[in-house]
Amino acid sequence: MRLVNRKNFITGMTGVYCVAAELSSRGFLVTLTSRNAPIVDMMVSTPDLTKTTNVQVKTNKAQGTQSFWLLSGEARNSSPNLLYVFVNLRKNEKPNYYIVPSNRVAKEMDVERTKGGVWFSFARNERDKNRWDLFD
Numbered sequence: 001m002r003l004v005n006r007k008n009f010i011t012g013m014t015g016v017y018c019v020a021a022e023l024s025s026r027g028f029l030v031t032l033t034s035r036n037a038p039i040v041d042m043m044v045s046t047p048d049l050t051k052t053t054n055v056q057v058k059t060n061k062a063q064g065t066q067s068f069w070l071l072s073g074e075a076r077n078s079s080p081n082l083l084y085v086f087v088n089l090r091k092n093e094k095p096n097y098y099i100v101p102s103n104r105v106a107k108e109m110d111v112e113r114t115k116g117g118v119w120f121s122f123a124r125n126e127r128d129k130n131r132w133d134l135f136d
Helices: 006-025 102-108
Strands: 029-032 042-045 052-060 068-071 082-090 093-101 110-114 117-123
Touching: 006 029, 006 042, 006 052, 006 082, 006 093, 052 068, 082 102, 093 102, 102 117
Parallel strands: 052 082
Antiparallel strands: 029 042, 042 052, 068 117, 082 093, 110 117
16 A cells, blocks of 8 residues: 655645636536546536546645646556646645646656656646636
């Protein structure tokens, strides 16, 4: 059994709930998955149920890096109905959201091989900020 770092868990869940609240306020139907579900943190449907999108949320804490997000190796896989919402939490302000289709994440992610293993990350790009239109 893998022990989860409590602070990282809370940061991750804060991001998930912030994204769910933002999407709900925009009229979308949001269902959170079980916390151990692979790749998908939530499923989002349009109000008329004509489109469903799976969402993976990655979150940075306010006092951490804000220029990239760490990923798992699963990010190398993409799906036409999977979006990543990258969240930068900020002290006493609303978070910043960057929404990116999974095919772009798979293509543009950085892979760094070190003695300690392989690290996957995705760099912030301002063109992705607040792209809520990708859910329509």
